[in-house]
Amino acid sequence: MDREQQQRLQREEHERHEVIERVEPMPEPAAAARLHRELERTWYVPSGLIGSLCVVDHRTIAKRYIVTAFCFFIFAGLLAVLMRIQLAVPNNHFLGPDLYNQVFTTHGTMMMFLFAVPVMEAMGVYLVPLMVGTRNIAFPRLNAFSYFVYLFGGVMLTVTLLMNTAPDVGWFAYVPLAGPDYTPGKRADFWAQLITFTEVSGLAVSVELVATILKTRAPGMSLNRMPLFVWSMLVTALMVIFAMPSVVTSSSMLLLDRLVGTHFYNPAEGGDSLLWQHLFWFFGHPEVYIIFVPALGIVSSVIATFTGRPVFGYPAMVLALVATGFIGFGLWVHHMFATGLPQLGLTYFTAASMIIAIPSGIQIFCWIASLWRGRPRFHTPLLFVLGFVAIFVFGGLSGVTLASQPFDLQVHDTYYVVAHFHYVLLGGAVFPLIGGIYYWFPKMTGRMMDDGLGKITFWVLFVGFNVTFFPMHILGFEGMPRRVYTYPAELGWGPLNLVATIGAGMLALGGLLFLYNVVKSHAAGAVASANPWNGGTLEWSVPSPPPVYNFLYQPVVEGRDALWERSADVPVVVGIRSDCREVLITDVMDAEPSNKVEYPEPSIWPFLCAVVTSAFFIGSIFTPWALPVAIIPLAITLIGWFWPKSPRAEAPGVAAPVKEAA
């Protein structure tokens, strides 16, 4: 039996690799309907309470990710409003120092780790498989697992704040303040373990995205035809893979210092507190680009569609994205200019921090050129992107001033920096994200959002944003440091702070309008066609919302803008099994068909594994024995996860010929 199988498999290895190109009649509508029914059965999305925990479908999981991330965004945004109320007038007693420190730490941590990175990756999880023309994301069970780990981590942080035991050491958790001597209790441990939660899920999603992008693109989508959004997700995922290990390692070391008495950061025993800063910012600076690079992809998508022309300078855009990814790793010390490092090093980091403005500049110039030569249609998504240009260029320029080490010594850790990074993160990432939601909402839900209300929302948010954050530049010049829960009246910071608080109210109102629009449109928006904006990327070739299998026939791509450049007969791939979850694997550079794999069915095991993993993470805040206790259940869930399905279904068989095409 073994011998027979071996000979057959060896024979196949040598014989079965031919891809046949041919011309055939268009399938009968009945055949297409039959294929649709079979694919729907094969790629079913389970429902019900247990079923919904078993889902491995990338669209469902991405939507959960996006909704969850926006819940954290709203929560952390409300925390920001609390901070603004506290700071509205001098010597305010609205929040005490203890609560204020918890609130600003949770605000930063939540925005960075539970909103910005996950929501961008979620956009990738939803859109990348559709844009590259495949049926699901690679490693779908890992995707399900990553979502639950993320959810449990986020719930943990939220609960700690509601229980008044949230971390209070800042989202950067500098030691020794966050170490065992100066923050007794468990507050800093919750922070460190939240990092572990989010990094595990972020890293898993990144591996999925890299594999999806490099190996499952539709035939014909060579690297130089990949949509810019997909390029931006590829760069982001690779940055996550290289940056996050640093913070996982360093936050684990912090946890060990606090839990079992290691001395990594204890200067009295040969440790070093600056070590933490190096490791944290080696991750922390790329983190900014991890948030911002996907937004660049959204901007390019929106500009292409709403000018009706491909983005100007595709090669320059791709090179700029890749360059940003590389240079982003060489700047971390500009967060440490005040620590007294050697002058020569500071000069290098000043220069490197200046240089990263060049790729950003190139992209801005290319977008302006695109707007110039295209015919802009001023719908809500484009408005948000234009708002992005206005805000991001400002934030980018203030970033250039921060790169200057002597200037930074004055404005470092002041409200000037607060203003700067809200310009680049809110303006640079959240504005495009909201524009992107308006743009892809019809694809995700099948309904259009209200464009008129969207425009009003844009103006409320745009004005509110500038009213909130522009005065902070001046507050920085006037010497107001960050992370203070109050300030004396004599320094004259009161009026500008009051203005900023009023702006925060406008931002909250804008957020409410956006939320209302989402809820209203989801229930009763105009029904969306497959391609309501006349976009050029593959996600617009399938119905809105897409069927569970994404593409009835996997497309063959003939140009950079797949829909704008495809020929009239719409060439497709046939010969992929529809009776199991088979997916075509193509090669990295040219997307030539190479082989096929079968994706796993829905399963409860990723959920169970996430439960055990989360219990282990939370348990290890309290005792090192969590590790030995968790090992056995963890192993069981992993074995369940990877155990082959029933022998019948997996029996080695020749790929069944596709029925509808003779």
Added chain:
Amino acid sequence: MNVPGQIERRRVLDVSALPDSAFGYNGLVWWGTVGFMVIEGSMFVIAIIVYFYLRLRVENWPPGLPNPDIGYGTANLLVVLLSVIPAAMSKSAAEAFDLPKARRWLFVLTLMGVGAVTLRAYEYTALNCRWDDNAYGSIVWLLISMHTIHVGTDVTDSAVLLVMAYTQPMARKRFVDLSENSLYWYFIVAWWIPIYLIIYWAPRWL
């Protein structure tokens, strides 16, 4: 755009003859394995950087502690290096779809892995430091434990694959899993060389 009724024929790319899995970088599994190898490798790199960073902070190394004893560590290095042979044999057998041979070598690999884990337990007794002695002790324990977790994980993985190979029908793609298991083992072996040198020899040389 495709207007129904006007176009009656279309070009298709028939991929039904393509294999339903592939070894190495042609296949999808390889990319997942390598993705996690890169992530875990980055963590090792960070830990090694921390080691040398902490080294620069003090005069003597190890600070106020004896050097680790090299006996068990070196023995483990030999075991781990030798285990490359069964790993390579099971990999090539898997890629030739030779199930009996792949199973045999996977069995040897698992046994050697268990041996490595056992030796590792003795290694902890020969470090001559505790994790809470000072920063040197902390980083030594971190490095060796990070590696131990990887060895333990892959030995478990091999054992599970072994059970699977004896009890389950082996579809084509299961041979890919066998092959990637050896790849991951190479990764663990490759990292043990620098970590061994750092743990046992760096205190003597630096």
Added chain:
Amino acid sequence: MMQSMFHPAGPVAQRIASLGWLLLAVCIVVYVLVMLVTLWALLRRRPVAEDVPRTTRRLTRTVMIATVVTAVILALFTVSSVVAGRGLASPTGPGAITVDVIGHQWWWEFQYRDVTPSDFVTSPNELHIPVGVPVHLKAISRDVIHSFWVPNLLGKRDLIPGQVTNTWLQADDPGIYRGQCAEFCGHQHAHMAFVVVAEPMDKFLAWIQHQRAPATGPASDEEKHGHDAFMHSTCVMCHTIRGTDAGARLGPELTHIGSRMTIAAGTLPNTRGHLGGWVANAQGIKPGVRMPPNPLNPDDLQAVLTYLGSLR
């Protein structure tokens, strides 16, 4: 009182302010230009038929020129930063005095060393410096990371546990400048301020001479009562009053507290009323501060305040 980087009162802050004006001016011009071009790109009248290859050529050229201009501006910024930064690391002339800066959660201690240890001067939360000469600062931290910062005089320098960091400052005009901790250091980071008093050399020397003296003994009965109440209360567990039995070093030295402008690390002006509130219940003013509430009876409290007020 202000703490503003664009009102420099010394050479260090002056250099940074000049650099800052250069950076800001160039950036504002660039911003306005980019926005104008964007508006033009959006609103321009579009010809019915466009010569696509020609447009592409022109756009390519424009983008390239813009990129080169960006690079030139960034190079200019880098060079001017390096030039400005060179003078900040160490003073151009010889230093007049050296002051040790010690950071605590949440107050500052400035120590003026001398050849004889008994002549050491410790001044909590008030840094006195002579005008017109460079002052070296050697900064250490007793607990977590703090950052020393007086915007009118110099940029930040972190105080890192286990390390000594060096910086320097110089005030060219006599005056009082406010500084504040700039690195988040826990609960009361917001209330970790200090003042820099810059005065002519002769006044500075007189000040330091005065600070060297031990505390004056209690003169009146009320002061005597206050002295005894102080010495029998928990105050002595943390504070030093040189010339008395109080010699603990956990909190700020009080030998000359009557001469200081502020209390509680720049939180309150040093008036009898504020001091009374502070001594009785510091937690109400600065929650989380290391100083516990002091349940003194009203007579004792008033006497202690009189005594502390006499320590000039």
